[in-house]
Amino acid sequence: MEIRIKEVSKYYYSEGKTIKALDKVSLTIPSNQIFTLLGPSGCGKTTLLRCIVGLETPDSGEIIIGDEIVWSGKDGINIPTEKRGLAMVFQTYAIWPHMNVYNNVAYPLQIQKIPKEEIRKKVEKTLRFVKLEGFEKRPATNISGGQQQRVALARALVAEPKVILFDEPLSNLDAKLREETRKELRSFLSKLQITAVYVTHDQIEALALSDIIAVMHSGHIVEIGSPREIYFNANHQFVADFIGRANLFKAVVKAQEHDKTIVSSDIGTFVCQKREFPVESKVILCIRPEFIYLKKDRITEEETTGEQNVISGQIDNLIFIGEAYEGEVRIGKEHLMVKLDPETSLKKGDTVNLVVSSNHCLLVSA
Amino acid sequence: MKRDSRLTIILIIIVGFLTVCPVIMLVFGSFSEGLSAFGKFTLEKYIAAYTDPELPKIISNTVIFVLGAALVATILALFLAYLNNRTDIPGKFLFKVISITPMMIPHILFSVSWVLLLNPSNGILNLILKQFFGLENSPFNIYSLWGMILVEGLLDMPIAYLIIAPAMASFDVNLEESSRVCGAGIGQTLAKITLPVLRPAILAAFILCIVRCMASFAVPSVIGMPGRIYVLATHIYQTISVGFAVDYGKAAAIGMSVLVISITLIFLYRYLTSESEKYVTISSRGYHPTIIKLKKAKIPLFFILGLLLFILIALPVLVLIYTSLVPYSMVPSAKAFSMMSLRHWNAVIKDPISILSLKNSLFLGIFGATVGVILSLFVAYTIVRIRTKMSGILESLSFLSFSFPGIVIGIGFMWFFVRTPIYATIWTLLIGYIATYLPYGIRPLSSAFVQIHKHLEESSKVCGAGPLTTMRRIIIPLLVPGIVSGWILMATMFLRELSLSVVLSRPGSEVLAVQILRFSGDGLWGRLSALGIIMIVISTTLVALVSFIGAKLQPAIK
Numbered sequence: 062m063e064i065r066i067k068e069v070s071k072y073y074y075s076e077g078k079t080i081k082a083l084d085k086v087s088l089t090i091p092s093n094q095i096f097t098l099l100g101p102s103g104c105g106k107t108t109l110l111r112c113i114v115g116l117e118t119p120d121s122g123e124i125i126i127g128d129e130i131v132w133s134g135k136d137g138i139n140i141p142t143e144k145r146g147l148a149m150v151f152q153t154y155a156i157w158p159h160m161n162v163y164n165n166v167a168y169p170l171q172i173q174k175i176p177k178e179e180i181r182k183k184v185e186k187t188l189r190f191v192k193l194e195g196f197e198k199r200p201a202t203n204i205s206g207g208q209q210q211r212v213a214l215a216r217a218l219v220a221e222p223k224v225i226l227f228d229e230p231l232s233n234l235d236a237k238l239r240e241e242t243r244k245e246l247r248s249f250l251s252k253l254q255i256t257a258v259y260v261t262h263d264q265i266e267a268l269a270l271s272d273i274i275a276v277m278h279s280g281h282i283v284e285i286g287s288p289r290e291i292y293f294n295a296n297h298q299f300v301a302d303f304i305g306r307a308n309l310f311k312a313v314v315k316a317q318e319h320d321k322t323i324v325s326s327d328i329g330t331f332v333c334q335k336r337e338f339p340v341e342s343k344v345i346l347c348i349r350p351e352f353i354y355l356k357k358d359r360i361t362e363e364e365t366t367g368e369q370n371v372i373s374g375q376i377d378n379l380i381f382i383g384e385a386y387e388g389e390v391r392i393g394k395e396h397l398m399v400k401l402d403p404e405t406s407l408k409k410g411d412t413v414n415l416v417v418s419s420n421h422c423l424l425v426s427a
Numbered sequence: 428m429k430r431d432s433r434l435t436i437i438l439i440i441i442v443g444f445l446t447v448c449p450v451i452m453l454v455f456g457s458f459s460e461g462l463s464a465f466g467k468f469t470l471e472k473y474i475a476a477y478t479d480p481e482l483p484k485i486i487s488n489t490v491i492f493v494l495g496a497a498l499v500a501t502i503l504a505l506f507l508a509y510l511n512n513r514t515d516i517p518g519k520f521l522f523k524v525i526s527i528t529p530m531m532i533p534h535i536l537f538s539v540s541w542v543l544l545l546n547p548s549n550g551i552l553n554l555i556l557k558q559f560f561g562l563e564n565s566p567f568n569i570y571s572l573w574g575m576i577l578v579e580g581l582l583d584m585p586i587a588y589l590i591i592a593p594a595m596a597s598f599d600v601n602l603e604e605s606s607r608v609c610g611a612g613i614g615q616t617l618a619k620i621t622l623p624v625l626r627p628a629i630l631a632a633f634i635l636c637i638v639r640c641m642a643s644f645a646v647p648s649v650i651g652m653p654g655r656i657y658v659l660a661t662h663i664y665q666t667i668s669v670g671f672a673v674d675y676g677k678a679a680a681i682g683m684s685v686l687v688i689s690i691t692l693i694f695l696y697r698y699l700t701s702e703s704e705k706y707v708t709i710s711s712r713g714y715h716p717t718i719i720k721l722k723k724a725k726i727p728l729f730f731i732l733g734l735l736l737f738i739l740i741a742l743p744v745l746v747l748i749y750t751s752l753v754p755y756s757m758v759p760s761a762k763a764f765s766m767m768s769l770r771h772w773n774a775v776i777k778d779p780i781s782i783l784s785l786k787n788s789l790f791l792g793i794f795g796a797t798v799g800v801i802l803s804l805f806v807a808y809t810i811v812r813i814r815t816k817m818s819g820i821l822e823s824l825s826f827l828s829f830s831f832p833g834i835v836i837g838i839g840f841m842w843f844f845v846r847t848p849i850y851a852t853i854w855t856l857l858i859g860y861i862a863t864y865l866p867y868g869i870r871p872l873s874s875a876f877v878q879i880h881k882h883l884e885e886s887s888k889v890c891g892a893g894p895l896t897t898m899r900r901i902i903i904p905l906l907v908p909g910i911v912s913g914w915i916l917m918a919t920m921f922l923r924e925l926s927l928s929v930v931l932s933r934p935g936s937e938v939l940a941v942q943i944l945r946f947s948g949d950g951l952w953g954r955l956s957a958l959g960i961i962m963i964v965i966s967t968t969l970v971a972l973v974s975f976i977g978a979k980l981q982p983a984i985k
């Protein structure tokens with residue numbers, strides 16, 4: 062089911078100040094996709110999710126789920142949460158401690174007054190789906206965090222909703238379990254015909270899980286795109302900086318070629334991905350550490366030709382982090398974060414050549 | 428939203444009536460000429476009250492009594508809390524017993540049992556010591572300031588313990604450990620780190636004890652009055668009790684200063700408890716404080732703990748049972764046992780006023796606590812969940828009565844009820860009790876509400892359950908422990924209520940504690956003890972029964 066959000070605003074008042082949690086947010090969440098709202102804490106992503114489910118009331122705008130207007134400021138429509146027919150997995154899982162696993166999962170069906178036998182069948186099927194068969198009688202507080210998480214998922218899925226909402230559901234799990242559960246969740250969701258709205262501040266989670274990511278920042282949607290688009294072709298400095306790691310430099314556009322833009326910056330002149338900025342305008346050059354190749358030897362002819370940028374600098378710092386070396390290369394007064402192969406023979410103090418393909422030199426507006 | 432603010436307003440009106448009305452009436456009363464001449468402004472009562480030549484002595488007595496007892500209570504509580512949380516002392520469950528027993532044994536009976544043991548003419552312990560050492564005079568005289576301070580201190584110790592122990596338990600042990608790493612020993616760490624960090628909690632306990640001692644009526648009346656040692660509470664009582672020159676205006680004028688001091692202290696207490704919450708870092712999962720090994724000190728300390736338990740619980744009950752069976756006060760001996768009979772019990776059972784007071788107290792305990800808990804449930808919900816400016820007002824209002832000294836607020840209510848048709852009925856007591864003890868119901872319920880994460884309610888809504896279903900299936904079951912402990916607290920407090928009742932109880936609306944006070948005044952110790960034992964049995968049964976029902980209603984929450 063498609064969700065349309067039209068100019069939704071939500072303000073908080075604290076100590077005489079107005080905080081715009083959502084500032085005229087408009088958004089369409091297509092059906093049967095995993096749609097992620099990604100942003101730092103306080104950006105409004107959870108508020109937006111809670112407005113969709115109806116636990117928070119917006120101050121203005123309109124929210125439409127499928128064909129039904131569930132909230133409208135001007136028409137005074139406000140369908141209560143329990144009538145919206147959605148499902149949600151909470152950050153705390155919200156497993157009811159006074160019920161066993163079966164009753165927790167069966168709850169949405171019991172509310173609908175479905176015959177007992179049918180409830181039993183559906184709960185069984187759902188528990189099997191989330192790999193929790195045999196846990197029915199267990200007190201819901203007597204299982205591990207990962208299992209509680211799956212109980213919460215089962216409870217959300219059992220009534221076969223068209224839309225399921227996730228509010229940072231993995232943030233209470235430890236790193237290893239989080240990775241496993243993320244993969245599991247992805248495979249669960251891809252088996253179902255369901256619209257999933259997923260809120261997280263974890264960019265890796267967002268990239269790994271989503272079909273579409275909307276990056277939010279202080280009450281606004283900054284950019285929407287597929288994980289690859291967001292990662293490789295961000296249009297905004299905030300997005301480029303927030304997703305992954307990025308070296309950002311001020312630069313000035315020097316020339317526009319038919320498929321390249323050429324800029325000059327404090328670390329030299331760069332051939333970059335094509336962006337329609339006027340010549341002489343100020344931009345930000347963004348280079349991700351993982352796309353910078355370091356070479357100690359002379360640069361061969363074929364590397365300099367074509368679309369490679371080559372600059373030289375000196376290694377200032379190298380830190381071994383296991384899967385790689387994280388390094389800092391000094392170029393003039395500037396520093397550039399780089400990522401090196403863990404088996405590299407380069408050392409601190411070495412003079413190196415840095416090679417960056419023009420495809421990985423991203424320009425965003427300053 | 429609209430529904431919520433309507434609820435808040437209704438609650439503000441109810442709680443506002445309960446807490447503000449007696450205060451306002453007290454103020455008016457103190458400026459009036461008498462119960463029947465209400466409204467004519469006069470300063471006479473203040474002049475009469477504060478130029479009384481006996482007042483300086485009474486005030487100095489009060490100060491010594493209150494500070495002394497609060498100090499005894501706080502130090503004992505600190506000692507016990509440290510032993511329980513920080514040492515390897517055996518028998519830790521005993522601490523739980525110490526913290527809940529004061530609910531079972533009413534203060535007046537505790538005081539009476541000490542009078543029976545240590546009064547100078549025929550106190551049992553005094554008689555034994557006289558006989559044993561061949562003494563001329565009794566070695567102890569309970570009818571003294573010292574006697575009052577010790578008994579009141581023991582009575583208030585559990586209150587201080589309940590504030591200090593959780594603070595001690597949730598204390599971040601890293602603070603101590605880093606002090607140890609810096610080279611400080613156990614003793615130095617205790618003095619320089621542990622106690623200063625706990626200071627807000629300790630001070631809060633001390634202040635609360637001061638407020639309680641100032642409001643205390645059982646000890647001053649049972650122990651102080653026979654020794655002609657008057658404190659403000661008994662001074663006020665004297666001013667309004669039949670047989671003296673009854674003057675409600677003067678009583679209100681004295682009561683005003685007691686009330687002002689209490690309210691000030693309670694707001695100081697509130698500030699300190701919020702401070703102490705800032706100080707103490709709540710421990711995360713898997714937290715284990717370092718336990719100090721007592722080694723050689725283990726046995727003596729355990730002995731002290733056992734002695735305290737004996738003094739607090741076993742001794743008063745034993746003394747009362749014994750006294751209820753022997754014909755007059757005598758040293759336990761073969762002769763005494765041969766003379767035992769149930770005549771005092773018979774006398775009590777045949778005494779119509781005792782039976783009436785029993786019925787009244789039972790009604791007030793069960794019905795009153797039920798009404799009180801229902802009101803508390805709504806107030807706690809409003810304070811914890813709705814959280815608007817209005818619910819902030821409600822919180823302050825409901826907190827106000829925490830500071831109410833029973834006898835003073837009773838006088839305030841008196842000025843009000845005398846103008847209503849319910850004057851001299853049991854309903855005045857019901858309203859007064861709920862007004863005075865409301866915070867004791869609200870507290871366990873609001874902490875229960877705080878513990879129920881908002882998501883638990885919200886996820887029920889998302890699952891399609893309406894507000895009523897959510898209430899029935901999620902909120903109420905999770906609140907059961909809070910409801911049970913709130914109900915128990917209120918019911919036991921209502922059953923043993925004395926200080927408000929001595930003012931509001933009239934012929935026909937007698938209650939247990941007042942009847943016991945009357946027996947004590949008449950020196951009918953045997954009947955008093957019999958009635959007292961009945962009282963203890965009833966409150967213990969109630970507590971056990973309700974805890975049992977609570978446990979049944981609540982399947983397996985871990």
